[in-house]
Amino acid sequence: MAAGVTYYWGFDLAVDAAGFSLVITRGAYTYTITVADFATTTFYQPLSDADGYTGFAAALQVAIRAEGVAVGDPQAADWVITWTHSVLTFTLYHPTGAYTAVLSADAQHVLGLDASLASS
Secondary structure, three states: OOOOOOOOOEEEHHHHOOOOEEEEEEOOEEEEEEHHHOOOOEEEOOOOOOOOOHHHHHHHHHHHHHHHHHOOOOOHHHOEEEEEOOOOEEEEEOOOOOOEEEEOHHHHHHHOOOOEEEOO
């Protein structure tokens, strides 16, 4: 029997985007999320996940919420990060109050977003 080869599609944030930085300002609170804020930096698209990228969206949501708690934001748990496969982009959403987000070049590449974001 011949040995098979298995390929996994994914990326390692610490290797492929080591300069990842996301600075969010929401009212009096400023969150800074870097590679160090992720429990794991390696993300694979599971073959059963038709939408892909959801593992990274979930990890980013956890990192943003944790950083929000660390800076004392009482509404840190309200952040929602989603991946939309049809438009190949992530969405950062907070239902309360305006926010801005400044992304490093590596964060722009990973998220597929512009350098600066602002809630509407």
